Amino acid sequence: MSIVESELAKPGAEVEQFCLPEHCFHSFDALFCALTSSKPISANFPDGTYPLFVTWNTRSSRPGRSPRLRGCIGTFEPQPLRDGLAEYALISAFRDHRFKKIEEWELESLECTVSLLMDFEDAASYLDWTVGVHGIQISFPHPSLLAISPSPSSAPSPLSSNSASALPTRASLKHSFSACYLPEVAPEQGWDQLEAVDSAIRKAGWSGRISEDLRRAVKVRRYQSRHCTVSWEEYARWRTAHGGSV
Structure with missing residues (x-):
């Protein structure tokens, strides 16, 4: 187990407080700016180092329908949050081989989930x-x-x-x-x-x-995560409140 994973496995580790809407806003901002050539909003959260995943879902226009996966890629190697979230927001949006690249017209139907990983353990069996x-x-x-x-x-x-x-x-x-x-x-x-x-x-x-x-x-490594999800509407309000335009 690495030093980072050891720290994450401790009771009361800081992952809980670090799993914030701001992480999703930062990820959404990376995608929005990549698609529109807009100026990004500066990140305003502690730059910890964690394994992470960024997931994009498409919300259905029909009531009661669950969101549909649009892209999900991450890494088990600990990453600085600010650079790692921005990088994997784009990797999951553009390089998930299961899906076509996300395009600008899809932005308003998206939601973003950030998952920070913790408590890595080798399982005794599958x-x-x-x-x-x-x-x-x-x-x-x-x-x-x-x-x-x-x-x-x-x-x-x-x-x-x-x-x-x-x-x-x-x-x-x-x-x-x-x-x-x-x-x-x-x-x-x-x-x-x-x-x-x-x-x-x-x-x-x-x-x-x-x-x-x-x-x-099969060798299984089990782990837990803390995650947060924001919608396009929440991101748009956040970006506007911080001086950006959508």
């Missing part, structure tokens, strides 16, 4: 985390390696597969998979732990069969 409390970061080797790698646990599993895996190739020996989900994703999707892990395995890029042997080979 089920050693709590839905609604933890996010997960998973990694696993190419399943072909499971035939020659030691079992991650000596305890028998009633779900284990007895089928033989293909022999690993030079390419598969070098290949590994990884993916992550923020803490709010599993409850939003209605997933239990198994469904969330299987979805993360797919998100990591594995398209083959998901066996119990594969699940047991």
Whole structure:
């Protein structure tokens, strides 16, 4: 565990007070100014250093509809908040390969969520985390390696597969998979732990069969987050109040 993660894991860490609407306003401002060539508003919050994610959602015009994901990228490497939020606001808006780049005409339908990450722990198994409390970061080797790698646990599993895996190739020996989900994703999707892990395995890029042997080979790092969300209307009022125009 890094020094930053150790500090974040302490009871009463300052992440709580640092998860502020101003972080979302700063992220929104970075996107707005990038799309309109406007002058940015200076950040006015403590410049701590944290792992972070910036999420863009599109709000539905129909009442009762949940916002739709428009982009979400972050980093588990601690970042200075002012530069990190501005950078990842643009990365998630323009470089999330799942979506087209956000365009200026979409701004008024957007909301921005900033997540600051804390309490990183290595899970004892792929089920050693709590839905609604933890996010997960998973990694696993190419399943072909499971035939020659030691079992991650000596305890028998009633779900284990007895089928033989293909022999690993030079390419598969070098290949590994990884993916992550923020803490709010599993409850939003209605997933239990198994469904969330299987979805993360797919998100990591594995398209083959998901066996119990594969699940047991997955290394899970669990973590918690503090997050804040603001709408375009809230951002526009903030920018106007600070001397900017929209």
